[in-house]
Ligand SMILES: [Fe+2]
Ligand SMILES: [Fe+2]
């Protein structure tokens with residue numbers, strides 16, 4: 001689809017009533033995991049649209065431009081509201097957090113798989129493993145605090161497994177400044193990928209910074225403090241990929257183009273008919289917003305917008321299982337670390353005076369919360385929580401957790417990889433009635449409806465034992 005050839009909704013028809021803005025939320029028990037992912041991503045895309053527009057307005061002298069930006073900003077504001085308000089009130093902060101990390105993993109993996117620039121792909125792979133480890137750490141906490149299984153949210157599409165240890169994600173922040181693409185030669189796909197991921201990570205950072213204090217437990221609060229600091233590094237990393245010589249007008253056009261690309265992908269892949277209509281409506285809004293931004297680029301810089309973004313929409317918001325790809329990246333790159341100049345080396349090649357060690361020593365001085373949560377989960381349940389589609393891989397969790405450390409480790413680092421993850425059968429026994437929520441996280445649409453929890457539990461026990469990390473067959 002060429003968004004420059006389509007006709008969008010006129011701006012005056014994009015203003016909506018409060019009832020149209022604040023729509024009925026999805027049901028957390030019934031929503032498709034990847035619909036929830038699209039909601040989280042598009043919320044981040046709209047937050048970035050608003051933040052960018054304000055930054056632009058603050059450095060602009062052109063009154064007409066400022067007025068146009070303000071008019072469009074109200075629309076972006078309402079779009080963000082509609083999308084974020086699809087999240088239901090009964091979805092806990094930790095449940096939403098699990099979904100944020102699922103977005104980060106599946107989005108980054110998909111973009112890496114489709115990224116034409118090998119350096120940018122490398123940056124995506126590097127960030128991917130960090131969010132993959134965050135999911136594992138938060139999953140331990142979800143079990144401890146809420147007694148819930150991460151698969152209630154993940155629906156078996158994303159593995160829960162240790163990767164590059166979170167305590168090693170803390171760097172001298174200067175190392176996160178990577179090499180930027182060249183706007184003259186970069187593919188529009190690369191531009192859209194970098195912008196999409198930057199927006200997603202920025203919203204993850206926003207979210208953790210705003211909600212990490214809603215728990216009373218010091219361990220939870222410290223875990224959010226620790227992981228949000230990594231998200232801060234991720235924003236630095238992804239924004240540094242973008243060519244800084246792009247003018248603000250070019251960036252504006254790229255933002256609107258990228259919104260078109262993301263809504264188009266959501267529209268094409270959405271399984272929920274009601275939410276699909278929202279993506280369709282917002283795509284039509286963005287086509288007009290892109291036209292307006294492109295007109296300003298022509299008027300003020302005498303530039304052709306299609307030079308920047310081409311005419312074909314990339315598909316950044318595609319959510320699909322990337323399990324094999326993530327496992328391969330894990331095997332090949334878990335011991336990579338950032339070094340000066342926007343490069344990576346494996347742990348044995350790190351220089352003696354690696355600047356990140358000084359930061360890690362200060363930050364992990366009282367122990368790493370991301371290690372504490374694993375220790376607490378082992379203390380409570382006898383083993384760490386791991387969910388993979390591959391049983392042999394599950395047995396490797398402790399070894400991977402320990403072997404990927406950089407050797408200069410937090411004092412509370414969990415040692416001993418002889419403890420194997422608890423088989424799902426033992427989890428069911430340990431959790432009792434809660435196990436229904438573990439194994440039957442997605443209520444069947446027919447047959448078992450109307451049965452009591454106990455009846456369903458009995459039936460579930462009679463069924464073949466589900467593979468950990470997969471949706472049980474009904
Ligand atoms: Fe928007
Ligand atoms: Fe993360």
Ligand SMILES: [Fe+2]
Nearest residue numbers: 104131231234
């Ligand atoms: Fe991240």
Ligand SMILES: [Fe+2]
Nearest residue numbers: 049256259289
């Ligand atoms: Fe927009």
